[in-house]
Amino acid sequence: MLPITIREITYNSVETTKTVSHCILIADKGGKHVLLTHPNLFLYKKTQSSLSTSRRYASIVSMFYRFLSTQSKMKGKELGVYHHLVDNRDIMLWQVQRQVDRLEGQSIKPNSETIYEDAKILLGYFHWLNEQGFVTNVQVGLRTWRANFKSKRMLSYIQVKAKVKIDANNIRVLDKKSRQRQSDFLITEGEIKLLLESYVDPVYRCIFNLALGTAMRPMDLVKFPFIGNRANKHILSYSEMDNGHKTTSYTVYESKGNKDRKIVINMEDLKALEEHYITPYYGERKKLYKKKYGHSCPPDILFLNKKGEPVTEKMIASRTNDAKKKSMKVDPTFRPHLSFYQTRHWWPTQHIIATFGERLLTENLEVMYLATAQAIQNQMGHEDIETTYKHYIDMARVIMMVHRGHSLDLIKAPALSVGQFITSLSLPTGIAKPDFSLQEAG
DNA sequence: CAATGTTGTTTTGATCACAC
Protein backbone atom coordinates (compact mmCIF):
# COMPACT_ATOMS: atom_id res chain seq x y z
CA MET A 1 0.00 0.00 0.00
CA LEU A 2 1.13 3.49 -0.87
CA PRO A 3 2.38 5.33 2.22
CA ILE A 4 0.81 8.75 2.63
CA THR A 5 1.64 11.18 5.39
CA ILE A 6 -0.42 14.09 6.61
CA ARG A 7 1.29 17.36 7.49
CA GLU A 8 -0.10 20.53 8.94
CA ILE A 9 1.20 23.66 7.28
CA THR A 10 0.83 27.37 7.91
CA TYR A 11 1.73 29.99 5.35
CA ASN A 12 0.73 33.23 3.74
CA SER A 13 -1.82 32.63 1.03
CA VAL A 14 -1.08 34.47 -2.18
CA GLU A 15 -4.77 34.57 -2.93
CA THR A 16 -5.93 36.27 0.23
CA THR A 17 -2.63 37.56 1.68
CA LYS A 18 -3.79 36.10 4.95
CA THR A 19 -2.16 33.41 7.03
CA VAL A 20 -3.82 30.06 6.47
CA SER A 21 -3.37 26.69 8.16
CA HIS A 22 -4.48 23.36 6.86
CA CYS A 23 -3.30 19.80 6.25
CA ILE A 24 -1.64 18.49 3.13
CA LEU A 25 -1.07 14.96 1.89
CA ILE A 26 2.35 13.76 0.85
CA ALA A 27 2.87 10.36 -0.73
CA ASP A 28 6.10 8.45 -0.49
CA LYS A 29 6.89 7.01 -3.89
CA GLY A 30 10.10 5.03 -3.71
CA GLY A 31 11.75 7.53 -1.40
CA LYS A 32 10.44 10.54 -3.31
CA HIS A 33 7.93 12.81 -1.65
CA VAL A 34 5.03 13.55 -3.92
CA LEU A 35 2.41 16.16 -3.10
CA LEU A 36 -1.13 15.05 -3.87
CA THR A 37 -2.28 18.02 -5.92
CA HIS A 38 -6.03 17.63 -5.99
CA PRO A 39 -6.56 16.58 -2.38
CA ASN A 40 -4.29 19.41 -1.28
CA LEU A 41 -6.18 21.99 -3.30
CA PHE A 42 -9.35 20.70 -1.74
CA LEU A 43 -7.90 20.92 1.74
CA TYR A 44 -6.71 24.45 1.09
CA LYS A 45 -10.04 25.64 -0.24
CA LYS A 46 -12.43 23.88 2.08
CA THR A 47 -10.71 23.35 5.38
CA GLN A 48 -8.79 26.47 6.25
CA SER A 49 -11.29 27.58 8.85
CA SER A 50 -10.55 24.84 11.35
CA LEU A 51 -7.56 22.59 11.74
CA SER A 52 -9.69 19.87 13.31
CA THR A 53 -11.80 19.69 10.21
CA SER A 54 -8.72 19.74 8.07
CA ARG A 55 -7.21 16.82 9.95
CA ARG A 56 -10.40 14.84 9.65
CA TYR A 57 -10.90 15.42 5.94
CA ALA A 58 -7.24 14.83 5.24
CA SER A 59 -7.29 11.50 6.98
CA ILE A 60 -10.33 10.33 5.03
CA VAL A 61 -8.96 11.33 1.65
CA SER A 62 -5.67 9.77 2.62
CA MET A 63 -7.35 6.51 3.62
CA PHE A 64 -9.21 6.41 0.34
CA TYR A 65 -6.13 7.09 -1.77
CA ARG A 66 -4.28 4.34 0.08
CA PHE A 67 -7.16 2.01 -0.65
CA LEU A 68 -7.12 3.02 -4.32
CA SER A 69 -3.43 2.24 -4.58
CA THR A 70 -4.24 -1.39 -3.80
CA GLN A 71 -6.85 -1.66 -6.56
CA SER A 72 -5.91 -3.29 -9.82
CA LYS A 73 -7.45 -0.51 -11.92
CA MET A 74 -4.95 1.98 -10.50
CA LYS A 75 -1.94 -0.22 -11.15
CA GLY A 76 0.79 1.75 -12.84
CA LYS A 77 -1.29 4.90 -12.89
CA GLU A 78 0.03 8.23 -11.71
CA LEU A 79 -1.35 9.62 -8.46
CA GLY A 80 -2.44 12.72 -10.29
CA VAL A 81 -5.03 10.82 -12.32
CA TYR A 82 -6.57 8.80 -9.51
CA HIS A 83 -9.40 11.26 -9.02
CA HIS A 84 -10.09 11.10 -12.72
CA LEU A 85 -10.46 7.31 -12.78
CA VAL A 86 -12.51 6.92 -9.64
CA ASP A 87 -16.21 6.21 -9.91
CA ASN A 88 -18.99 5.59 -7.44
CA ARG A 89 -18.30 1.90 -7.44
CA ASP A 90 -14.84 2.50 -5.99
CA ILE A 91 -16.34 4.38 -3.11
CA MET A 92 -18.73 1.53 -2.49
CA LEU A 93 -15.88 -0.96 -2.69
CA TRP A 94 -13.97 1.09 -0.18
CA GLN A 95 -16.86 0.95 2.25
CA VAL A 96 -17.18 -2.78 1.79
CA GLN A 97 -13.43 -3.21 2.20
CA ARG A 98 -13.45 -1.44 5.52
CA GLN A 99 -16.23 -3.68 6.68
CA VAL A 100 -14.31 -6.73 5.47
CA ASP A 101 -11.21 -5.59 7.31
CA ARG A 102 -13.24 -5.15 10.40
CA LEU A 103 -14.58 -8.68 10.24
CA GLU A 104 -11.14 -10.05 9.52
CA GLY A 105 -9.73 -8.29 12.51
CA GLN A 106 -12.66 -9.38 14.65
CA SER A 107 -12.88 -5.76 15.59
CA ILE A 108 -15.89 -3.74 16.65
CA LYS A 109 -14.83 -0.70 14.71
CA PRO A 110 -15.19 1.17 12.52
CA ASN A 111 -18.90 0.63 12.75
CA SER A 112 -21.18 0.95 9.76
CA GLU A 113 -22.18 4.42 10.82
CA THR A 114 -18.61 5.71 10.70
CA ILE A 115 -17.99 4.04 7.36
CA TYR A 116 -21.03 5.76 5.98
CA GLU A 117 -20.18 9.14 7.48
CA ASP A 118 -16.67 8.98 6.07
CA ALA A 119 -17.95 8.08 2.63
CA LYS A 120 -20.13 11.18 2.69
CA ILE A 121 -17.15 13.37 3.38
CA LEU A 122 -15.35 11.69 0.52
CA LEU A 123 -18.28 12.48 -1.74
CA GLY A 124 -17.90 16.06 -0.63
CA TYR A 125 -14.38 15.97 -2.03
CA PHE A 126 -15.54 14.67 -5.39
CA HIS A 127 -18.39 17.10 -5.45
CA TRP A 128 -15.91 19.90 -5.05
CA LEU A 129 -13.71 18.51 -7.80
CA ASN A 130 -16.68 18.32 -10.15
CA GLU A 131 -17.67 21.86 -9.25
CA GLN A 132 -14.17 23.10 -10.00
CA GLY A 133 -14.26 21.51 -13.40
CA PHE A 134 -11.89 18.65 -12.68
CA VAL A 135 -13.25 15.63 -14.48
CA THR A 136 -14.17 12.68 -12.32
CA ASN A 137 -16.46 9.73 -12.80
CA VAL A 138 -18.10 10.17 -9.47
CA GLN A 139 -21.68 11.26 -9.64
CA VAL A 140 -22.54 12.99 -6.48
CA GLY A 141 -26.22 12.81 -7.22
CA LEU A 142 -26.05 9.26 -5.96
CA ARG A 143 -24.81 10.37 -2.62
CA THR A 144 -27.44 8.65 -0.55
CA TRP A 145 -26.17 5.22 -1.47
CA ARG A 146 -25.27 3.30 1.59
CA ALA A 147 -24.05 -0.25 1.83
CA ASN A 148 -26.72 -2.33 3.46
CA PHE A 149 -24.45 -4.38 5.63
CA LYS A 150 -27.39 -5.99 7.28
CA SER A 151 -28.88 -7.56 4.20
CA LYS A 152 -28.18 -11.26 3.97
CA ARG A 153 -26.69 -11.05 0.52
CA MET A 154 -24.27 -8.32 1.38
CA LEU A 155 -23.38 -10.07 4.57
CA SER A 156 -22.47 -13.35 2.97
CA TYR A 157 -20.54 -11.48 0.30
CA ILE A 158 -18.47 -9.78 2.93
CA GLN A 159 -17.94 -12.95 4.89
CA VAL A 160 -16.63 -14.75 1.83
CA LYS A 161 -14.27 -11.85 1.18
CA ALA A 162 -12.88 -11.89 4.70
CA LYS A 163 -10.53 -14.81 4.33
CA VAL A 164 -9.82 -15.32 7.96
CA LYS A 165 -12.19 -17.65 9.75
CA ILE A 166 -15.22 -15.97 11.13
CA ASP A 167 -16.74 -16.99 14.36
CA ALA A 168 -20.41 -16.77 15.12
CA ASN A 169 -20.35 -12.99 15.18
CA ASN A 170 -22.01 -11.50 12.20
CA ILE A 171 -22.09 -7.84 11.47
CA ARG A 172 -25.41 -7.33 13.08
CA VAL A 173 -24.01 -8.51 16.36
CA LEU A 174 -20.88 -6.45 15.94
CA ASP A 175 -22.86 -3.34 15.28
CA LYS A 176 -24.84 -3.86 18.38
CA LYS A 177 -21.75 -4.41 20.46
CA SER A 178 -20.17 -1.21 19.37
CA ARG A 179 -23.17 0.65 20.63
CA GLN A 180 -23.25 -1.20 23.90
CA ARG A 181 -22.44 1.26 26.54
CA GLN A 182 -23.53 1.57 30.04
CA SER A 183 -26.00 4.28 30.73
CA ASP A 184 -24.84 7.71 29.80
CA PHE A 185 -25.95 9.01 33.13
CA LEU A 186 -24.28 11.90 34.90
CA ILE A 187 -20.97 11.14 36.56
CA THR A 188 -21.55 10.54 40.26
CA GLU A 189 -19.78 12.26 43.13
CA GLY A 190 -18.08 8.99 44.01
CA GLU A 191 -16.78 8.61 40.51
CA ILE A 192 -15.55 12.18 40.46
CA LYS A 193 -13.62 11.68 43.66
CA LEU A 194 -12.03 8.46 42.52
CA LEU A 195 -11.12 9.90 39.16
CA LEU A 196 -9.55 12.98 40.71
CA GLU A 197 -7.48 10.75 42.96
CA SER A 198 -6.26 8.81 39.97
CA TYR A 199 -4.65 11.71 38.12
CA VAL A 200 -0.90 11.64 38.55
CA ASP A 201 -0.35 15.31 37.81
CA PRO A 202 -2.43 17.65 39.99
CA VAL A 203 -2.86 20.14 37.17
CA TYR A 204 -5.42 17.81 35.56
CA ARG A 205 -7.31 17.56 38.81
CA CYS A 206 -7.65 21.33 38.92
CA ILE A 207 -8.66 21.55 35.28
CA PHE A 208 -11.31 18.90 35.91
CA ASN A 209 -12.74 20.86 38.81
CA LEU A 210 -12.79 24.06 36.83
CA ALA A 211 -14.59 22.20 34.05
CA LEU A 212 -17.24 20.95 36.43
CA GLY A 213 -17.80 24.46 37.69
CA THR A 214 -17.90 26.22 34.34
CA ALA A 215 -18.95 23.69 31.66
CA MET A 216 -16.07 24.90 29.52
CA ARG A 217 -14.82 22.58 26.82
CA PRO A 218 -11.27 21.26 26.95
CA MET A 219 -10.38 23.55 24.05
CA ASP A 220 -11.46 26.52 26.16
CA LEU A 221 -9.94 25.35 29.42
CA VAL A 222 -6.44 25.11 28.01
CA LYS A 223 -6.71 28.77 27.05
CA PHE A 224 -7.73 29.86 30.52
CA PRO A 225 -5.22 32.56 31.50
CA PHE A 226 -3.22 33.44 34.59
CA ILE A 227 -3.88 37.07 33.77
CA GLY A 228 -6.57 37.71 31.20
CA ASN A 229 -6.66 40.22 28.38
CA ARG A 230 -9.38 41.81 26.24
CA ALA A 231 -12.71 41.44 28.06
CA ASN A 232 -11.00 39.26 30.62
CA LYS A 233 -8.64 41.91 31.96
CA HIS A 234 -10.23 41.42 35.35
CA ILE A 235 -9.12 37.79 35.56
CA LEU A 236 -6.21 37.59 37.94
CA SER A 237 -5.20 35.15 40.57
CA TYR A 238 -7.97 34.85 43.13
CA SER A 239 -6.36 36.73 45.99
CA GLU A 240 -5.81 39.76 43.79
CA MET A 241 -9.36 39.92 42.53
CA ASP A 242 -11.24 39.00 45.69
CA ASN A 243 -13.82 41.74 45.97
CA GLY A 244 -16.58 40.06 47.89
CA HIS A 245 -18.57 39.05 44.82
CA LYS A 246 -19.66 35.45 44.58
CA THR A 247 -19.18 35.12 40.86
CA THR A 248 -17.33 36.75 38.03
CA SER A 249 -17.75 36.69 34.29
CA TYR A 250 -15.32 35.33 31.78
CA THR A 251 -15.40 35.59 28.03
CA VAL A 252 -14.52 32.47 26.10
CA TYR A 253 -12.99 33.41 22.77
CA GLU A 254 -12.91 31.30 19.63
CA SER A 255 -14.65 28.31 21.05
CA LYS A 256 -16.17 25.58 18.92
CA GLY A 257 -17.10 26.95 15.52
CA ASN A 258 -15.08 30.08 16.25
CA LYS A 259 -17.73 31.54 18.51
CA ASP A 260 -17.30 33.69 21.56
CA ARG A 261 -19.48 33.58 24.64
CA LYS A 262 -19.65 35.00 28.11
CA ILE A 263 -19.88 32.64 31.06
CA VAL A 264 -20.16 32.82 34.82
CA ILE A 265 -17.46 31.52 37.13
CA ASN A 266 -17.90 30.97 40.83
CA MET A 267 -15.17 32.82 42.76
CA GLU A 268 -14.78 29.81 44.99
CA ASP A 269 -13.65 27.80 42.01
CA LEU A 270 -10.98 30.38 41.29
CA LYS A 271 -9.98 30.24 44.92
CA ALA A 272 -9.61 26.49 44.71
CA LEU A 273 -7.56 26.93 41.58
CA GLU A 274 -5.17 29.25 43.36
CA GLU A 275 -4.90 27.03 46.43
CA HIS A 276 -4.37 23.78 44.62
CA TYR A 277 -2.50 24.78 41.53
CA ILE A 278 -1.22 28.33 41.28
CA THR A 279 0.37 28.65 44.70
CA PRO A 280 1.97 25.22 44.97
CA TYR A 281 2.92 24.57 41.33
CA TYR A 282 2.62 27.44 38.89
CA GLY A 283 5.81 29.30 39.80
CA GLU A 284 7.97 26.24 39.59
CA ARG A 285 6.45 25.12 36.32
CA LYS A 286 6.85 28.56 34.82
CA LYS A 287 10.58 28.23 35.39
CA LEU A 288 10.61 24.91 33.59
CA TYR A 289 8.77 26.54 30.73
CA LYS A 290 11.37 29.28 30.48
CA LYS A 291 14.20 26.79 30.52
CA LYS A 292 12.57 24.79 27.79
CA TYR A 293 11.38 27.53 25.45
CA GLY A 294 13.98 30.18 26.14
CA HIS A 295 11.44 32.86 27.03
CA SER A 296 9.25 33.30 30.05
CA CYS A 297 5.79 31.84 30.15
CA PRO A 298 3.26 34.38 28.85
CA PRO A 299 0.53 35.33 31.35
CA ASP A 300 -2.20 33.92 29.15
CA ILE A 301 -0.93 30.39 29.67
CA LEU A 302 -1.92 29.08 33.06
CA PHE A 303 -1.98 25.32 32.90
CA LEU A 304 1.42 23.67 32.61
CA ASN A 305 2.22 20.03 33.23
CA LYS A 306 5.03 18.60 35.37
CA LYS A 307 7.59 19.34 32.69
CA GLY A 308 6.46 22.88 32.11
CA GLU A 309 4.66 22.13 28.86
CA PRO A 310 1.35 23.88 28.24
CA VAL A 311 -1.52 21.45 28.65
CA THR A 312 -3.42 20.67 25.45
CA GLU A 313 -6.80 19.09 24.74
CA LYS A 314 -5.14 15.86 23.75
CA MET A 315 -3.23 15.69 26.98
CA ILE A 316 -6.38 16.21 28.99
CA ALA A 317 -8.14 13.44 27.11
CA SER A 318 -5.34 10.90 27.40
CA ARG A 319 -4.55 11.67 31.05
CA THR A 320 -8.23 11.31 31.83
CA ASN A 321 -8.28 8.02 29.99
CA ASP A 322 -5.37 6.79 32.11
CA ALA A 323 -7.04 8.00 35.26
CA LYS A 324 -10.20 6.22 34.24
CA LYS A 325 -8.37 2.93 33.73
CA LYS A 326 -6.76 3.33 37.09
CA SER A 327 -10.12 4.08 38.65
CA MET A 328 -11.68 1.02 37.07
CA LYS A 329 -8.99 -1.13 38.58
CA VAL A 330 -9.67 0.25 42.03
CA ASP A 331 -13.41 0.06 41.64
CA PRO A 332 -14.92 -2.22 39.01
CA THR A 333 -18.23 -0.38 39.16
CA PHE A 334 -16.59 2.74 37.76
CA ARG A 335 -18.28 3.13 34.39
CA PRO A 336 -15.98 2.67 31.40
CA HIS A 337 -17.56 5.27 29.16
CA LEU A 338 -16.85 8.18 31.47
CA SER A 339 -14.62 10.78 29.95
CA PHE A 340 -13.52 14.31 30.55
CA TYR A 341 -16.31 15.67 28.42
CA GLN A 342 -18.80 14.38 31.00
CA THR A 343 -17.94 17.42 33.06
CA ARG A 344 -19.99 19.46 30.65
CA HIS A 345 -23.20 17.73 31.71
CA TRP A 346 -22.55 18.48 35.33
CA TRP A 347 -23.05 22.22 35.25
CA PRO A 348 -26.46 22.40 33.54
CA THR A 349 -27.80 19.55 35.65
CA GLN A 350 -26.67 21.12 38.90
CA HIS A 351 -27.94 24.47 37.70
CA ILE A 352 -31.40 23.06 37.10
CA ILE A 353 -31.44 21.29 40.43
CA ALA A 354 -30.26 24.40 42.19
CA THR A 355 -32.88 26.55 40.52
CA PHE A 356 -35.90 24.33 41.04
CA GLY A 357 -35.17 22.03 43.93
CA GLU A 358 -38.17 19.93 44.84
CA ARG A 359 -40.29 21.70 42.27
CA LEU A 360 -38.45 19.71 39.61
CA LEU A 361 -40.70 16.78 40.36
CA THR A 362 -43.95 18.66 39.90
CA GLU A 363 -43.42 21.68 37.67
CA ASN A 364 -44.04 21.22 33.95
CA LEU A 365 -41.28 21.25 31.42
CA GLU A 366 -42.13 24.45 29.58
CA VAL A 367 -42.08 26.56 32.71
CA MET A 368 -38.70 25.26 33.68
CA TYR A 369 -37.43 25.66 30.18
CA LEU A 370 -38.36 29.30 30.03
CA ALA A 371 -36.82 29.96 33.39
CA THR A 372 -33.41 28.46 32.78
CA ALA A 373 -32.84 28.02 29.06
CA GLN A 374 -31.10 31.34 28.64
CA ALA A 375 -28.65 30.80 31.45
CA ILE A 376 -27.74 27.34 30.24
CA GLN A 377 -27.46 28.49 26.68
CA ASN A 378 -25.05 31.24 27.65
CA GLN A 379 -22.87 29.04 29.75
CA MET A 380 -22.77 26.13 27.35
CA GLY A 381 -22.65 28.12 24.14
CA HIS A 382 -25.43 26.24 22.39
CA GLU A 383 -27.65 27.82 19.81
CA ASP A 384 -30.47 25.38 20.08
CA ILE A 385 -30.60 23.64 23.37
CA GLU A 386 -34.11 22.29 23.54
CA THR A 387 -33.40 18.62 22.97
CA THR A 388 -30.40 18.61 25.23
CA TYR A 389 -32.34 20.54 27.78
CA LYS A 390 -34.94 17.85 28.15
CA HIS A 391 -32.19 15.36 28.69
CA TYR A 392 -30.80 17.50 31.49
CA ILE A 393 -34.21 17.91 33.08
CA ASP A 394 -34.65 14.15 33.15
CA MET A 395 -31.21 13.73 34.61
CA ALA A 396 -31.90 16.37 37.23
CA ARG A 397 -35.19 14.77 38.16
CA VAL A 398 -33.62 11.41 38.74
CA ILE A 399 -30.84 12.89 40.80
CA MET A 400 -33.40 14.81 42.75
CA MET A 401 -35.27 11.65 43.59
CA VAL A 402 -32.16 9.74 44.51
CA HIS A 403 -31.00 12.53 46.76
CA ARG A 404 -34.29 13.42 48.30
CA GLY A 405 -32.82 13.33 51.75
CA HIS A 406 -30.12 15.74 50.65
CA SER A 407 -32.33 18.20 48.90
CA LEU A 408 -31.29 21.03 51.14
CA ASP A 409 -27.66 20.59 50.29
CA LEU A 410 -28.51 20.59 46.64
CA ILE A 411 -30.56 23.71 46.82
CA LYS A 412 -27.85 25.71 48.46
CA ALA A 413 -25.34 24.37 45.99
CA PRO A 414 -24.92 27.45 43.81
CA ALA A 415 -23.31 29.18 46.74
CA LEU A 416 -20.76 26.42 46.91
CA SER A 417 -17.81 25.76 44.73
CA VAL A 418 -17.54 22.41 43.05
CA GLY A 419 -15.17 21.12 45.69
CA GLN A 420 -17.39 22.14 48.55
CA PHE A 421 -20.43 20.80 46.81
CA ILE A 422 -18.96 17.37 46.31
CA THR A 423 -17.61 17.06 49.81
CA SER A 424 -20.90 18.27 51.26
CA LEU A 425 -22.69 15.18 50.01
CA SER A 426 -22.48 11.87 51.72
CA LEU A 427 -21.83 9.21 49.18
CA PRO A 428 -24.52 6.70 48.36
CA THR A 429 -22.23 3.93 47.21
CA GLY A 430 -19.18 4.34 49.35
CA ILE A 431 -16.99 4.30 46.27
CA ALA A 432 -14.59 6.91 47.45
CA LYS A 433 -12.42 6.60 50.47
CA PRO A 434 -14.13 8.50 53.22
CA ASP A 435 -11.16 10.59 54.26
CA PHE A 436 -10.36 11.96 50.84
CA SER A 437 -10.97 15.62 50.50
CA LEU A 438 -10.28 18.00 47.67
CA GLN A 439 -8.35 20.21 50.01
CA GLU A 440 -5.52 17.75 49.85
CA ALA A 441 -5.03 18.13 46.15
CA GLY A 442 -1.35 17.88 45.48
C1' DC B 1 -45.67 23.13 12.56
C1' DA B 2 -43.30 20.46 15.79
C1' DA B 3 -40.91 16.23 15.88
C1' DT B 4 -37.57 13.77 13.51
C1' DG B 5 -34.06 12.96 10.22
C1' DT B 6 -29.98 14.51 7.16
C1' DT B 7 -25.97 16.77 6.09
C1' DG B 8 -21.86 19.23 6.82
C1' DT B 9 -18.62 20.73 10.11
C1' DT B 10 -15.91 20.75 14.30
C1' DT B 11 -14.79 19.00 18.20
C1' DT B 12 -13.15 15.17 21.76
C1' DG B 13 -11.61 10.37 22.64
C1' DA B 14 -8.89 5.89 22.12
C1' DT B 15 -4.97 3.42 20.91
C1' DC B 16 -0.44 2.35 19.89
C1' DA B 17 4.50 2.79 19.21
C1' DC B 18 8.10 4.92 21.20
C1' DA B 19 11.28 7.81 24.32
C1' DC B 20 12.68 8.54 28.75
Add this chain to the structure above:
DNA sequence: GTGTGATCAAAACAACATTG
Protein backbone atom coordinates in the same frame (compact mmCIF):
# COMPACT_ATOMS: atom_id res chain seq x y z
C1' DG C 1 5.82 2.61 34.41
C1' DT C 2 4.72 7.37 32.64
C1' DG C 3 4.12 10.58 29.26
C1' DT C 4 3.69 11.90 24.40
C1' DG C 5 2.61 12.54 19.46
C1' DA C 6 0.52 10.43 15.40
C1' DT C 7 -3.33 8.45 13.71
C1' DC C 8 -7.81 6.72 13.49
C1' DA C 9 -12.56 6.79 15.41
C1' DA C 10 -16.58 8.67 17.51
C1' DA C 11 -19.37 12.17 19.34
C1' DA C 12 -21.27 16.77 19.38
C1' DC C 13 -23.16 20.60 17.25
C1' DA C 14 -25.76 23.49 13.88
C1' DA C 15 -28.25 24.34 9.92
C1' DC C 16 -31.37 22.64 7.04
C1' DA C 17 -34.95 19.25 5.15
C1' DT C 18 -38.69 16.06 5.61
C1' DT C 19 -42.52 13.92 7.64
C1' DG C 20 -46.74 12.93 9.87
